[in-house]
Amino acid sequence: MKSPISNPILLLLLSLPTLFQTAFDLDIIQRSCKSAAKTDPYVDYKLCVQTLRANPNSKAATFKELVLISITQSKANATEIGSEISELLKGSEKWGKGKYSLGCLKGCLELYTEAVSGLELALGAVKMGDNETANIKVSAAMDAALSCEDGYKEKDGEVSPLTEINCGFFQLNAISLAFINMAQ
DSSP states (O other): OOOSOOOHHHHHHHHHHHHHHHHHHHHHHHHHHHHHHHHOTTOOHHHHHHHHHTSGGGGGOOHHHHHHHHHHHHHHHHHHHHHHHHHHHHTHHHHTOOHHHHHHHHHHHHHHHHHHHHHHHHHHHHHTTOHHHHHHHHHHHHHHHHHHHHHHHTSTTOOOTTHHHHHHHHHHHHHHHHHHHHHO
């Protein structure tokens, strides 16, 4: 469909607010991620920007909304990891892992289930302006990844099938935690 406005200069002028808004929106994501990466050695700037930009709501978000988006994405990741662990447990007979490894997987599933609940509480806390509670809940969720890995390390020769996803979850929570701390 052809635009009813045919003057190219007028079209450009009408689009400037959108162009400036887009530049500002991307800038808040970049600025926030840059600050988070400076304050927390576990925050990866590129992952932060990529994660936030993946959410369409981030394009016009305030900083508080970016905090909520980051926690929401951590929660979604924890839910996905829980599903992956459940699938591993269902197929455990096929891949022939021993009781110790199955116990670790079950423990990890419990940790990630608790992480989902904790991140939900963190979302509510941020919405209410209770960043201290949000900090505690995100920190606890972040520990799920570490505790899951530690379970495998307790027995010589055990290798976690979850190392990569545990690392990713830890990093997503590091972003959320840095943002919460920046908001205080």
